[in-house]
Each structure stands twice: as C-alpha cells, then as structure tokens.
C-alpha cells in the first residue's frame with residue numbers, strides 16, 4: 001500500500017485537482033484507491049461529484065474516535081472517498097490531546113486500509129496540524145508545484161516543515177514533485193522547471209500537467225477529467241502522471 005500526502009502549503013497549486021484525477025486514473029487502471037480529504041474546505045468531495053452538505057468524515061475519526069468504515073463512501077469503481085466532514089476545522093483549533101491525535105490517522109490507515117493499493121491524502125493550504133498529521137501518516141509526499149515565481153519560495157518553506165517532521169519521525173519521507181498548471185511556452189514556467197530539476201534531481205515526475213480549460217471546468221460538473229473530456233490534453237497528462245508515479249518515471 002502506497003500512502004501519499006498530496007501537499008503544498010501554497011494555495012491553488014492544484015492539490016485537489018491532482019488528488020482527484022490521479023486517484024481516478026489509478027482506479028481506472030485497476031488499482032484500489034482511497035482518497036482522504038484533509039482540507040476543511042471539503043473540495044475533494046465536490047470535485048468527485050458528492051454534494052451532500054453535512055457529510056461525516058475525517059472530523060469524526062479525529063474528534064469522536066469513530067471507525068473509518070462508518071465514514072467511507074464508494075464514489076467510483078475501485079475508488080473510495082473519506083470526506084473531510086463539516087467539523088474538520090475544529091481539529092486545527094484543538095489544544096488538548098494533539099499528541100495522541102497525531103498518530104491516529106496513521107494508525108487508522110495502517111489498520112483499516114491494508115487492502116488498498118493507494119491512499120492519497122488531499123492536504124489543506126497554509127495548515128498547521130492537519131498537514132502534520134498527514135506527514136506522520138504518509139509514506140511518500142507528492143508536491144504539486146505550479147510555474148509561477150512564488151512557487152519556489154513556497155516550496156522551500158514546505159521543505160523546512162518536512163525536514164522537521166522527518167527529524168521527529170527519525171526517517172526520511174521520499175518526495176515526488178508534479179509540475180501543475182504548466183504553460184510550456186512561458187519562459188517563467190520553464191525557468192521554474194529548470195530550478196526544480198537542479199534542486200530536486202530525480203524527483204520531478206516526467207509529465208508536466210498543462211493548464212487547460214477542461215481541467216478548470218470539470219469540478220463544477222462533479223466529474224473527473226476522464227469523465228468530462230476523456231480525450232483531452234488534461235486527461236492525457238493526468239493519465240501519464242499516474243503512470244509516472246506508478247513506475248517512478250522522472251525527468
């Protein structure tokens with residue numbers, strides 16, 4: 001079982017888009033996949049077409065010790081969603097019992113999801129505690145990076161957080177970088193790509209996901225790109241990216 005946190009403290013870099021579409025690509029290729037929404041905004045459910053307003057989810061696991069099976073939803077063939085839940089915000093505000101809760105997510109995943117091939121966690125931007133819980137539970141991290149000038153700055157901030165967690169855990173967490181919302185003809189985007197290759201050799205997944213209208217449109221229909229525009233550039237890029245992750249293909 002590969003447990004991967006899709007994480008970047010910078011907002012709007014396509015964490016949720018990447019979680020939903022990678023998970024869908026993997027599930028379509030026959031893998032058993034569970035996605036966990038760790039963002040109190042709860043966008044992952046919307047991106048997957050689940051629009052009930054008062055969903056139970058990770059909030060109940062972390063705040064009320066409920067079982068994972070009571071909050072999972074089968075959303076597609078081979079694809080299960082653990083929604084954020086409407087009260088996940090309260091976890092960030094928690095002052096007592098943080099230490100005990102910090103290991104809970106990891107424990108739940110390792111006990112209840114052993115039959116899964118992939119567990120992908122969609123992490124919130126600018127978070128404190130939820131990101132830390134995700135990093136404790138993760139065996140790998142996938143960092144979506146978009147090609148603007150702030151992304152490298154955001155990334156170095158995140159690497160600082162990652163290093164701290166690694167020193168607490170006493171082991172390294174392997175990282176992958178996915179180029180997202182990529183404009184191949186923009187010099188700035190190519191510069192960011194060059195810098196990433198320099199700083200993280202062998203870590204940048206082979207396929208940049210291009211910025212395309214269809215990828216921005218599909219969440220409002222609750223569809224993945226494979227349902228909305230299966231033959232589009234966006235579908236092709238995420239299909240390739242899923243294979244990159246599966247096979248360890250890098251630039």
Ligand SMILES: Nc1ncnc2c1ncn2[C@@H]1O[C@H](COP(=O)(O)OP(=O)(O)OP(=O)(O)O)[C@@H](O)[C@H]1O
Nearest residue numbers: 011012013014015016017125181210211212215216
């Ligand atoms: N390749 C792409 N082409 C066009 N639009 C994209 C692409 N990837 C993501 N988007 C759009 O960019 C916006 C941000 O994407 P998304 O919600 O996935 O980012 P995020 O990192 O999860 O954001 P947040 O930090 O708020 O959780 C959304 O409107 C999404 O539809």
Ligand SMILES: [Mg+2]
Nearest residue numbers: 015016039043
């Ligand atoms: Mg998001």
